[in-house]
Amino acid sequence: MKILIVDDDLIVVKSCCRILEAEGMEIRTANTVEMGEKILAEDIFDLLLTDIKMPGRDGFEMIQGAKTLRPDMPILMMTGYLTSEIIDQSRGFGVDNYIAKPFTPTELLEAVQKSLEKGI
Numbered sequence: 001m002k003i004l005i006v007d008d009d010l011i012v013v014k015s016c017c018r019i020l021e022a023e024g025m026e027i028r029t030a031n032t033v034e035m036g037e038k039i040l041a042e043d044i045f046d047l048l049l050t051d052i053k054m055p056g057r058d059g060f061e062m063i064q065g066a067k068t069l070r071p072d073m074p075i076l077m078m079t080g081y082l083t084s085e086i087i088d089q090s091r092g093f094g095v096d097n098y099i100a101k102p103f104t105p106t107e108l109l110e111a112v113q114k115s116l117e118k119g120i
Helices: 010-021 033-042 058-068 084-093 105-118
Strands: 002-006 026-030 047-051 075-080 098-102
Touching: 002 010, 002 033, 010 058, 026 033, 033 047, 033 058, 047 058, 047 098, 047 105, 058 075, 058 084, 075 105, 084 098, 098 105
Parallel strands: 002 026, 002 047, 047 075, 075 098
Antiparallel strands: none
16 A cells, blocks of 8 residues: 655654554655645555645645546545534545544554545
8 A cells, every 4th residue: 555645744744654654554755735746646646644734735735636636546634623614624625534633553544444445
C-alpha cells in the first residue's frame, strides 16, 4: 500500500509514518497542498491522508485536487477540529473517512483500513 500524507505538523507526519511503515506501508509526505499536488501528479497512491487546517491552501483544496487527479483514490481526512460542520463539508468533497486528532496508533490503523475498504 502506498499512502500520501499531507500535513504541516511534522510531529503528526512522523508519527503517522512510524505507525504505517511498521505495517509495511510505503509512505510519501508533503507539508503543503502545493507539494502534495505535485507528488500526486507524479505517482499513484492507494490512499490520501490529509489534514484540513494548514497555512495557505487548506486540506479541502488538497481533496479537490486529488479528486480531479485520482477520482477513485480513497481519502482519509484528519483534523483537530472535527465538528458536524466539518464532517458535512468533507462528505461534499468526497472524503471517505475522517479521524480526529490526536489519535492513537490503533485508531489510525483502523481508519486507514476502513478508508481502503471503501476504495475497493
